[in-house]
Amino acid sequence: MTFVTRFAPSPTGRLHKGHAFSALTAWTAAHEAGGRFILRIEDIDPTRCRPEFEAAILEDLGWLGLDWAQPVRRQSAHLADYAAVVADLEARGLLYRCFRTRKEILDAIGDAPHGPAEAVRPGPHPAGEEVRLLAEGRAFAWRLSLERARESLGEAAWNALSFREEGVGPAGESGLIRARPETAGDVVLARKDAGSAYHVAVTHDDALQGVSHVVRGEDLFEATHIQVLIQTLMGWPTPVYRHHRLLTGEDGRRFAKRDNAVTLAQLRADGVTPEALRAELGF
Structure with missing residues (x-):
């Protein structure tokens, strides 16, 4: 099996050290395995995503020395694909309208x-x-009914939902882990006025692009449970997951766009070289 992983940022702001650490972790894993590294732009939120931030992502990753397979998939160009998934689940009676x-x-x-x-x-x-x-x-949202999904799969298949964790989850989880989609509740998979939600787009694209390993931050570990369920309902393969630690600042808080974390562009303007940053991050 070819090792294929991806870095999938949303163009809602400039990249910071936390993004650099995650991208380098995935890129290094792919190169060490002799595999492929994919860049995907997750821009399905038209209210927050902006073209200038996408251009900045490409600039920042290139400055870091990363390369990726072409073409880059932009989710905003494939909304019909995600709508088809939602329509399929709705036709099977697995969704309900929530007002x-x-x-x-x-x-x-x-x-x-x-x-x-x-x-x-x-x-x-x-x-x-x-x-x-x-x-x-x-206005309404389409929610995935866990009750109906469980009935559709049957008890044996429901209890067999699982994924392999090669990294470490936030509570030290590793190895073969039983998926517990009930912890997420009846998640929103689409909205009447906003199209498909994250869980649909990410699972669809991972299957379409042949992603064998999902390398991402441990803050997304809990999302894996519901994503495994969607993969199973759609007949898609479940990748191996490798969650990594989150990079934090001197105050112990993880880097985040909403906290105005220092961006790679600012570091570059301050004279930081990509070699120095890679070394600081352990690469």
Whole structure:
């Protein structure tokens, strides 16, 4: 089996050291295995993704000395592919419309007698209410029904959901791990006005591009559980996962765009060389 992995940033800001560490980890793994390194631009959110940030990603990764297979897949050019996945799951009765707002769901969590874990599965609206809300033109999300997915797979297949972790999860998880999609609840897979969600696009593209190993930060470890379920429902292979530690600053907090982490562009402007940064990151 050819080793294929990917780095899949969203162009919502400039790359920082944490991105560099993740990209170098995946790129190094691919080269050490004699495999392929893919760059994918995950830009399905039109409200936050911008072309100038995509151009900056290419510039920053090139400055770091990375190369990647061509062409680069931009998810915004393939929305119909993801919509087809959602349509397939909906036709099989595995999705339901949810008209509840985020506030309504949070309020329900607070009122739930058995705690938050049970409240993240709001379930379908009564038939009459759904017809009324549709007639009113209310916005809705398509949620994956874990109950229906479990019935569709059967108990044996549901209990066999698993993935192999070659890295280490946030709680030290490694080896063969039983997938627990119930921890994610009935996740949103699409919205009426915003197309497909992350879980659909990422699993579709990993299967399409033949990704054999997903190398990414441990902050995405929990997402693996629901992604394994989607892969199984769609008949796609489950890659091997290799989650890595998150890079943190002097304050112990992980680098993040929202915290205005120092960007690679700023480091470059300050005279930092790619060789120096790679050495600092352990490469």
